[in-house]
């Protein structure tokens with residue numbers, strides 16, 4: 494029998510090459526121009542699962558992009574691990590800020606990844622992290638080390654809200670029955686500080702449109718006499734936070750879970766350097782809700798952020814004009830107990846109510862989802878913790894993340910199972926940004942750690 498570390502040593506060049514080939518396909522779910530590439534990626538994932546030893550692999554059609562489902566059932570009386578991941582990626586723009594093209598992966602060394610990182614859109618989020626599971630399965634099947642049943646569900650619409658996955662899950666509860674869900678689509682604190690993600694924030698995403706006059710106007714002839722939608726929108730948005738950076742929407746905090754002093758003290762034990770944080774982002778100060786630390790602001794507290802704002806003239810030179818319309822895309826990150834549909838409604842009612850006379854406001858909800866917090870006294874968490882101890886030589890720290898994977902709370906609701914979030918990315922890996930990358934060390938460490946989870950989870954379950 495070959496150990497997982499020996500297996501990785503023998504096959505790592507191929508593991509890297511296979512991931513690079515997957516990263517070459519631009520599976521941008523948000524942009525319909527890439528439809529064929531998204532579908533091609535689903536096929537590539539399907540064939541990789543077959544090669545890795547799944548007995549049954551299928552492409553499940555949905556109203557949107559398909560879900561790749563695969564399974565290897567060794568014995569129905571043994572536990573079943575359901576692996577979830579996504580093969581779609583975020584759009585790569587702005588392209589000019591990439592140092593190498595987003596779909597021509599290259600390995601480059603960085604300060605945090607001295608032995609190289611793969612630079613490409615999706616390298617970390619989530620193709621690289623999803624593919625760790627495919628390679629871990631390859632090891633377990635080829636070396637006769639798979640201790641339990643495994644199911645894979647890899648979707649192509651995570652980055653656009655997983656709307657069709659929700660329906661798929663609701664309709665396929667039987668097929669998807671499992672004892673634990675395993676996901677690598679988050680991060681860890683640092684390469685020498687392993688951590689397991691125990692929380693995700695919920696999300697409400699809306700688009701707003703402010704309309705003033707029925708046409709664009711000369712800003713000299715009309716300026717000062719009619720409401721300028723861009724001025725008004727800026728003012729409305731500014732009013733959504735008070736001087737302490739609290740969100741001003743009535744009722745917004747009503748259901749927010751307040752952590753106890755003890756829980757906050759526990760959180761504060763995680764290693765964190767404010768100086769490093771600031772210098773990595775080249776900022777001279779952090780900014781946020783009064784009364785909370787940086788790590789609290791980005792995990793246990795809800796937020797409201799403008800993600801994009803546009804309107805009027807943005808071409809070369811100056812054009813004197815009052816635009817008829819102004820727009821913004823706004824996201825609210827939510828914490829446990831805040832219901833995303835309720836928050837969306839509170840936002841809409843409030844935003845419409847603060848519009849001054851002279852403009853019309855339209856609020857269009859996009860997607861959203863509930864937050865998630867997982868306990869650490871479960872077999873799943875303990876098995877994951879032991880797996881990290883095995884490969885990192887350290888006990889991982891439980892940590893709540895600020896990001897969202899809305900489908901996770903739905904899994905619990907529909908399938909009744911908990912999710913273990915074993916992420917191997919770093920915050921500095923630039924997911925959703927130009928120059929996204931994933932450390933080769935992290936990639937291989939993930940592949941090494943996953944089979945241990947299967948082993949401990951099975952041992953602890955039976």
Ligand code: BES
Nearest residue numbers: 618651652653654678679680894896897
């Ligand atoms: N993998 C990320 C979420 C993530 C990253 C969670 C790092 C924790 C740590 C996921 O692909 C993502 O980008 N989610 C979106 C929400 C989705 C509905 C578009 C997000 O968090 O913005």
Ligand code: MN
Nearest residue numbers: 618619651678
């Ligand atoms: Mn992701």
Ligand code: MN
Nearest residue numbers: 583618652925
């Ligand atoms: Mn993402």
